[in-house]
Each structure stands twice: as C-alpha cells, then as structure tokens.
Amino acid sequence: MTKTAWVFPGQGSQAIGMGGDLVDLPAGSAKFAQAQQILGWSVPEICQSQEDKLSSTLYTQPCLYVVETILVDMMLEKGHQPDLVAGHSLGEYVALYAAGVFDFETGLRLVKRRAELMDSAAGGMMAALMGFDREQLEQKIQQTPDVVLANDNNPGQVVISGTPEAVESVLAGIKVKRAVPLKVSGAFHSPLMASAAADFQQILKSVEFNSAKVPVLSNVDPTPVVEADVLKERLSRQMTGSVRWREISLQLPLEGVSRVVEIGPGNVLTGLIKRTCSDLVLENVSSAAQVPAS
Structure with a gap:
C-alpha cells in the first residue's frame, strides 16, 4: 500500500x-x-x-x-x-x-x-543562496558571528539569516552562483x-x-x-x-x-x-x- x-x-x-x-x-x-x-x-x-x-x-x-x-x-x-x-x-x-x-x-x-x-x-536580513560549496559555506558561517543557516532546503539551495553586515560578509567570502535577498522584515529562524x-x-x-x-x-x-x-x-x-x-x-x-x-x-x-x-x-x-x- x-x-x-x-x-x-x-x-x-x-x-x-x-x-x-x-x-x-x-x-x-x-x-x-x-x-x-x-x-x-x-x-x-x-x-x-x-x-x-x-x-x-x-x-x-x-x-x-x-x-x-x-x-x-x-x-x-x-x-x-x-x-x-x-x-x-x-x-x-x-x-x-x-x-x-x-x-x-x-x-x-x-x-x-x-x-x-x-x-x-526588524533589523535582520535573509538571503537565499543557489549554487555553492556546502563545506565552504558552513565554514564561513562558523567563522562569522550573528549569521546562521536558517533554511536548509535541499543540496543546492539554502537561506542564511542574521544581521545585514554578517550576511553580506558571508556572501563576500564564498563563491555562490546566485544570491537573492529575501523581502522579509527580520532575521527569521x-x-x-x-x-x-x-x-x-x-x-x-x-x-x-x-x-x-x-x-x-x-x-x-x-x-x-x-x-x-x-x-x-x-x-x-x-x-x-x-x-x-x-x-x-x-x-x-x-x-x-x-x-x-x-x-x-x-x-x-x-x-x-x-x-x-x-x-x-x-x-x-x-x-x-x-x-x-x-
């Protein structure tokens, strides 16, 4: 069945x-x-x-x-x-x-x-990431205060969440095919x-x-x-x-x-x-x- x-x-x-x-x-x-x-x-x-x-x-x-x-x-x-x-x-x-x-x-x-x-x-930021090296991303998140992996959606898509400065720092420090800031009011999850x-x-x-x-x-x-x-x-x-x-x-x-x-x-x-x-x-x-x- x-x-x-x-x-x-x-x-x-x-x-x-x-x-x-x-x-x-x-x-x-x-x-x-x-x-x-x-x-x-x-x-x-x-x-x-x-x-x-x-x-x-x-x-x-x-x-x-x-x-x-x-x-x-x-x-x-x-x-x-x-x-x-x-x-x-x-x-x-x-x-x-x-x-x-x-x-x-x-x-x-x-x-x-x-x-x-x-x-x-208010005051937080979220960004969706597509096309990245997961190990590199997780390492960069660990090294960056005030940002976390908020949504682990599938092997090729995640969302990070934190202060705007921290999110931008992660995005600047890794290779990512596409990053899209989300239209949300805060750093959810x-x-x-x-x-x-x-x-x-x-x-x-x-x-x-x-x-x-x-x-x-x-x-x-x-x-x-x-x-x-x-x-x-x-x-x-x-x-x-x-x-x-x-x-x-x-x-x-x-x-x-x-x-x-x-x-x-x-x-x-x-x-x-x-x-x-x-x-x-x-x-x-x-x-x-x-x-x-x-």
Missing part, C-alpha cells in the same frame, strides 16, 4: 489571487468568515488586493494558514488521509492542524500572534528572533495540544512523532531554529513514503523535494479543482 505524506508551504509561496476559488464554496466561506472574526480583516480581500499587502508578514502567514487549512478540509472530506505530515516554517502549523493537534481557531490565533511578533522583529520567540513561548504554554493522529516531522527535528508535549516543545524552538527541510525530505523514503502531496499555493516544496529525493511521486493541490476525487 502506498504511503503518502502531505506537506505544506510557508512564507514565499503566497500569490495574489490565491484562494479565490474557495470563497463561494461552503467549506471556504465558513472558514473565511470565522477567520475575519479572529483577525479583524478579510483574508480574501488581502489575497485579491493588487496593492500586494499579501507580501507583508503580518498578512502572509494568516492568509496561507487559512487557505491551506480549507484545502486540507476538502481533502479530508473526499476521504483522503495522509500517513505523515510536515510543513515548511509557517506550514508546520497547517501540518499540526491536519494531524488533529489543534483546531482551526487555535491554530489561527497562534499564527496571528506569530506573524505580529515576527513582523515587529535565527537567534536574533530570541525576544519574539520568548514572547511566543509564553502564549504557547497556555494552548492545549492533542496527540497527533499521524506522525509529524518538525522543522527543528525531522524524526516523526505524535506526542503532544514533544510537538509543542519543537514548535517553541521553531522561530529561532533552522528549517531542516533537506533532512525532512530524506526522512520521507526512510518512513516508507513513496508519494508526496503539497497542499497550498505554488509548487516550492515539491520542487525542493525533487532535488533531494527524485524517486518520490510528487503531486500538488493548490486549488479546489486539484483536490482529487475520492
């Missing part, structure tokens, strides 16, 4: 117009209305706005969470079930929702606060997020987690677990910890997974996984029309 993993993209996968096909569906309209009560603004309006408010962290994270969870509901309603789940950064919250660790409202309230804290953590992470951990403490119905691979630890307390502890480290996506990808076949479905806008994660594990069957569900029949 085929084992299937569901994976969920995070910030960077958003696109103007996403979720537009979900607005008039019963599953979508109810969730969008509930989200507006919690957030105080309309997810569909932000997603359709030509002013590109969607690229602001404050809006990006809640919008991705809402759109992706609606698609999860549609998958579940059609009788589809994952054997394993994982999400990239913000996507981990959707993975936990899909695994039954918390309900829609609980997850959205966490994501709303996470977005507010991360949006206010680095120790520079410690203050925001401490505030968020206080919020997390008061939230009750259920044990997961299927194993979850966390960003900070790619080994599969279902225990509620472990999943919460891992999530509490996520804001300052690295996203170990390359290791998550490598773990999938070790768990017997042969099929991966990326649920959410775009195809960033299936693209990353293909580079790491070329034998996996990769599928995408980014709209209602792409939800497979039961």
